[in-house]
Amino acid sequence: MANRFNILIHKLAQRRALRRWTDLAKAARNMDLADLRAIRVDARALNRPLREVIHVADSRLMLPLIGSNAIQSPANSDWSYRPELWRGPIEPRGIAAVRTKAKLGTEAMVFHDCKISELTLRQIRNTHEHDLAPFGLTMDVFKFDGTYLSLVLNLPETAVQGLKKKHLLRMDAVVEMEKPLEIFARLNIKHGPNTEQIVRELPLNQDEVMVEFDLAYTRLNEKRAERIWVELIFGGPQMNQIILRDITFSRRPRAEL
Template sequence: MRRAAARLARLWRAPATGAGPAAAPLRLPGADWAWRPGPWAGGGPENGARLAPAGCDLGDGVRLFHDAESPDIQAARRVGGSGAGRPLGIELPRFDGGFLSLAIALPAAARAGLGRHHLIGIDVAFGEARPARVFARLNLRQGPNAEALLRDLPETDLTGTEFDLWPIETDPARVDEGWIDLIFEAPLPARMEIRDLVIARRLRAAL
């Protein structure tokens, strides 16, 4: 996707602004809010991989889930490179599960002023051995009710998708919690690298 590639290329050249929801927001043309989650902005495990059991916290509200029985899964953030991105590497030497996913909690700033006139997008830059099947799922919760939108990501190293909030049944202005699942379907490579990941919100063009 050319738009995803262009957005990530601009952000990759920009200096990092720090990790976490409280960090200075990214300036992304056309977006009224943009954010690089912690593992790609300086938070989470650094050089020297650590074991990554299901449900482990990678920093800044990003959690790793999988259904594998093998204890060998490891995660590490590579530091010392040029540009803003801090690639996240995941080692899967003997992956025996059906899926692996990253659950990325949306900070309060992403939900502030949210409405049906918004699109929420995710752009991802893969490094080594991109998995063949990757999905993004936006989850919005309002009280006991939850709604999910699922998208299949194009099979390119620079990829992304957007979620249109106009047709959903949930009132975006009353959402209590939101998160995006980045889902990788088996078979998975022995190692994969996510060079950068950015979530942004923008206004949908008038119908």
């Protein structure tokens, strides 16, 4: 009963405040300048928390939900992962004139050799009905005077736990771009003093793409596997906008022959 009473009082107070600010908005054009200045201070003080509430509410109520880890991994997968950049909000949300080794959250880092950086990165909110990832990454590249541009994704420790040479490591991506370009994915597995590498080109003739890395063709020392990172290498990125809507990784044992 008390809760219903409190809700009623809250609604009445909200209506009264809305009515007051509606009347002030109508009267503002003919109001005395001293009074208008005071009202502006109050309005600005209200505007900040209101905009913050709207921003947080829109972000949390949009689909897919923030923190969603729905992944379409292949059958028999024993590990799957969506990096934090596509799973939840990161800091900073965007970077202009990106310097090499700039970090995006705790797992991603950008590398390039441009003398003058005209690269902008921004985390965006996915809103398409078919999106599984809550967030995406937009890369705007203007003039590019370097020879390479890459995005490094460090995978968590769980990626190497139980890792065997019989495993297939798969990367799924949803990619959009203004004009065609080449994107390569380089898998790196550190085991002891050595690092195994496998390079695959993403087949970008469709929005949703997939590449697999077969560890049977490596010299992986299973007992000494320490960490895994994947480097996305963008060829000829100048004057282009690249949107990575989603990136996920999964692992499954190869079928026995």
